[in-house]
Amino acid sequence: MNKTEFINKVHQAAGGNLSKKDTAAAVQAVFDSMGDALKEGGRFSYPGFGTFNVKERGARQGRNPRTGEAIEISASKSVSFKPAPGLKDNI
Numbered sequence: 712m713n714k715t716e717f718i719n720k721v722h723q724a725a726g727g728n729l730s731k732k733d734t735a736a737a738v739q740a741v742f743d744s745m746g747d748a749l750k751e752g753g754r755f756s757y758p759g760f761g762t763f764n765v766k767e768r769g770a771r772q773g774r775n776p777r778t779g780e781a782i783e784i785s786a787s788k789s790v791s792f793k794p795a796p797g798l799k800d801n802i
Contacts, residue, residue: 761794
C-alpha cells in the first residue's frame with residue numbers, strides 16, 4: 712500500500728465526511744506527530760498497534776563488497792517497530 716492508497720482507505724473509513732485534501736492533511740499530521748514524538752522521547756506507542764523505538768547503532772568496521780576494503784561505518788540512529796499482540800495475531 713502506498714501513500715495515496717492509504718489516504719483513500721482512511722477517507723473511506725471516515726465515511727467520506729472529510730474531503731480527500733483534509734484527509735491527506737490529517738494523515739500527514741499523524742505521521743508528523745509520530746516523528747516529533749520519536750525525536751523528543753525516542754518512543755511512540757499506540758495500544759493495539761505497537762511501539763516504535765529509536766535505536767542507536769554504534770560505529771563499526773565494515774567491508775566494501777566490491778573491493779573487500781575495510782571501511783568505517785559511522786554511528787547512526789534507526790527506528791524499530793514491535794507489533795502489539797493483537798496486531799501480531801491478525802497478521
